[in-house]
Amino acid sequence: MTTNDNRRPRGALEAAVMTALWAAQAPMSATEVQHELGGDLAYNTVQTILTRLHEKNAVQRRLDGRRHTYWPVVDAATAAAAQMKAALGERSDRHAVLQQFAASLDEADAALLRQVLAGTERRRR
């Protein structure tokens, strides 16, 4: 279970936990975070990372019964979004200089991608 723990640096683990919390849109327990990350991290590792993130004020937590649940602090992310919109929104040509994950599509391309997606979904089952 812990094979990946050593391979991934600490920052990458924090990032993985943060992305899981952001994706969830609801408070999560350490067990839920561990499950969401595909179970390739040990429970103790996840718990340690969550505690550290809480100490850094990156996540908030509350006691639900006998366990803590965690959710991300939104203030910084809201501010980041405003700055990002300001930096990118006004000038579309700024996008061209960035290495960003995926760009826009026309209708024919979108149809092709849906086909590919349907193909990979079928193979997965």
Added chain:
Amino acid sequence: MTVAVYLPLLLGLPLALAAPWIAARGAPGPAAWALSLASAIAAACSTWSLALLALTMLDDVPPLAALDNHPALELPEPVPGPVAFMAALVLIGGAARLGIDAHRRVTTHRRLRAIGDARQQAEAGMVVADWETPMAVAIPGTARRRGHLLVTTGILRLLDAGERRVVLAHEHAHLVHRHHRLTATAAAAAALNPLLIPVRDAVAYLVERWADEDAAAEVGDRGVAARAVARAALAASGSPASAALGIDGGVVVRRVQALTQPAPTPHCRRLAIPVLLSVILLGVAAATTEAFVHLAQAWL
């Protein structure tokens, strides 16, 4: 001055024609490097040729012009005046485009780097923006700080855990391999010599493919990588903010299709084309420089 001085202006063309073919097969890393370096050499040589052509106007500078009309001296008329003038204009145009491109690149990265606090950037290597538009961007570092990722909650909520890992690994690969340098080099070359625009686009495509392959290897599943790219692109195409993106969607389709096929083999023989063209360009540039020096000595 011989016709050789015009050769570097044209040699960008075979490179531009070969670039999409080179980018379409084989491992993306070596191809990205080869094309980026070849485009830099092609742009440097064509710019040098333009500069030499423009410098031949010097014989019209009054003191030298007086010498030129001296009946006792037989000076060669190397380049017709209008050609030299045109070369100067093209040179100025290229310099202006280069300035605009570099300025836009630097200011965009600087503004995005200012987002989030420095400790968070350094420790987690990631800043999250609470914005529904699905985006993930690699922000290159500077001399003093490492690069980091800027991701929106939109893309995190769109994808499952495996796909999110693909996105992070993909953007991380951009940072680790310093892809921004390769793309910036090819973009600068294309700004100086517009014949090289297809080479710039090929390099931009290749670094995305490179990061895709790295991400697929890290996650250990090409199918998950293909799905992550496809789903992010499909979601991005629906949002108004991305409608203005300057990158054509066909690129994403080719990336997804490449990920649905087995990992590429090196295929390094095709890289002989950019290498050979670079060698020819440097040789021609050296020869024309020598011819120009002889000419200048005859004038003075």
